[in-house]
Amino acid sequence: MAMFEQVNASGARPTLRTRVVACFVAVLASASLIFGTAVAEETNAGAPTQQQQQAQAQGDPVFAEADAAALLDKAGNVLYEFNGMKQEHPASTTKVMTAMVALDSKRDLSEIVEIKVPDLGDNSQMGDYANGDRVPLGELLRVMLVYSANDAAWNVATHVAGSEAAFVDLMNKKAAQLGLKHTHFTNSHGLEEDNHYTCALDLAEIGRYALENYPFIGQTALLHTVDTTVHGDAITLNSTDRLLDTYDGIRGLKTGAIVANYTFLGASGRGEVQLYTSVLGCATFMGRFDDAAMLMDWGYAKYGQRPLTRGGWIVATNPYAYNPGMKTYVRSKADCDVQEWPGLGGFSYSTTQSKPHRLLDTQTECGWTTWSQSNANAGTAHYASDQTPRIASSWPVFSAPLFETS
Numbered sequence: 214m215a216m217f218e219q220v221n222a223s224g225a226r227p228t229l230r231t232r233v234v235a236c237f238v239a240v241l242a243s244a245s246l247i248f249g250t251a252v253a254e255e256t257n258a259g260a261p262t263q264q265q266q267q268a269q270a271q272g273d274p275v276f277a278e279a280d281a282a283a284l285l286d287k288a289g290n291v292l293y294e295f296n297g298m299k300q301e302h303p304a305s306t307t308k309v310m311t312a313m314v315a316l317d318s319k320r321d322l323s324e325i326v327e328i329k330v331p332d333l334g335d336n337s338q339m340g341d342y343a344n345g346d347r348v349p350l351g352e353l354l355r356v357m358l359v360y361s362a363n364d365a366a367w368n369v370a371t372h373v374a375g376s377e378a379a380f381v382d383l384m385n386k387k388a389a390q391l392g393l394k395h396t397h398f399t400n401s402h403g404l405e406e407d408n409h410y411t412c413a414l415d416l417a418e419i420g421r422y423a424l425e426n427y428p429f430i431g432q433t434a435l436l437h438t439v440d441t442t443v444h445g446d447a448i449t450l451n452s453t454d455r456l457l458d459t460y461d462g463i464r465g466l467k468t469g470a471i472v473a474n475y476t477f478l479g480a481s482g483r484g485e486v487q488l489y490t491s492v493l494g495c496a497t498f499m500g501r502f503d504d505a506a507m508l509m510d511w512g513y514a515k516y517g518q519r520p521l522t523r524g525g526w527i528v529a530t531n532p533y534a535y536n537p538g539m540k541t542y543v544r545s546k547a548d549c550d551v552q553e554w555p556g557l558g559g560f561s562y563s564t565t566q567s568k569p570h571r572l573l574d575t576q577t578e579c580g581w582t583t584w585s586q587s588n589a590n591a592g593t594a595h596y597a598s599d600q601t602p603r604i605a606s607s608w609p610v611f612s613a614p615l616f617e618t619s
Contacts, residue, residue: 299413
């Protein structure tokens with residue numbers, strides 16, 4: 214979230230700005246109790262909109278607040294999109310791209326960053342670092358991703374590239390490399406600026422790519438808290454992600470907020486199915502989490518798993534390289550459960566495998582089978598020879614029912 218959003222910090226000394234903003238938030242909260250209750254009840258109790266009724270009738274997700282949304286699978290296939298290419302503000306989900314570009318620099322995460330305090334305005338989520346604070350780069354990245362501190366993002370950018378402008382240029386080059394045609398950045402933190410935008414489909418792809426390729430981001434996104442040192446004091450900052458404690462299989466990833474609305478970039482996994490979602494333009498703090506959870510629930514219900522092979526299944530036998538009188542089994546290395554898309558027909562597969570008479574040593578990679586449904590890549594099983602050779606007979610596993618292609 215680029216704007217200020219209430220999260221708890223343990224051990225921090227409140228600054229004048231923090232106290233002023235806290236008082237302002239308290240006044241707004243009191244005003245909402247006095248004046249806002251009737252409006253909120255009228256909105257929530259209202260009849261479903263025509264758009265919601267149509268979505269429900271078609272079996273599509275029914276959003277309470279989102280102005281745009283997208284749902285992708287692990288391979289990047291679009292499972293659902295709603296206003297998927299509509300231009301939206303990414304807010305602090307920007308920081309996921311900031312983290313990728315910083316990690317691409319291959320900088321040592323133990324490098325010390327000497328903090329400079331940027332002027333990012335009063336309505337800005339800050340770690341409240343002081344000029345001259347010395348913070349490891351990896352710690353700054355965690356504070357940026359978990360607590361969404363804008364001063365952390367700015368200092369990461371200037372440390373890595375020398376200036377924020379140079380870093381933003383790297384962000385836009387990364388976006389182009391990923392094929393994001395509806396995304397452009399003008400800063401590293403996500404505060405509102407002209408020409409700083411994305412769309413739901415691009416944002417979901419940013420999340421998918423980040424979690425599939427950057428283990429640091431995946432590990433950090435699951436943190437409930439992050440420790441850092443501010444003004445010489447050790448403090449603990451809490452995550453802004455409210456789904457970490459409530460959604461089965463959640464993997465993070467990043468919240469965002471501007472004055473007008475709220476955003477969430479999320480991911481989750483159940484079994485072999487991984488889902489990546491973005492919801493933008495939500496009216497309330499919790500609305501983004503509710504709509505993201507609903508969309509992922511819809512995805513799990515609609516796109517089920519199908520088991521195609523099990524780890525240990527024998528797919529071939531080959532002569533053992535060091536004893537002509539013995540053979541070795543070739544087995545599936547692991548279970549392969551794939552995502553099944555309704556209405557696309559049966560699965561087809563192609564296999565690349567060692568020739569039947571090839572001499573094999575033990576524990577040798579022997580090939581793979583790739584399944585697809587229509588034009589969508591569904592999954593791949595890999596094969597290897599056993600640890601121990603033995604006398605064995607062949608088993609035509611591809612005639613088994615699970616390998617039927619229609």
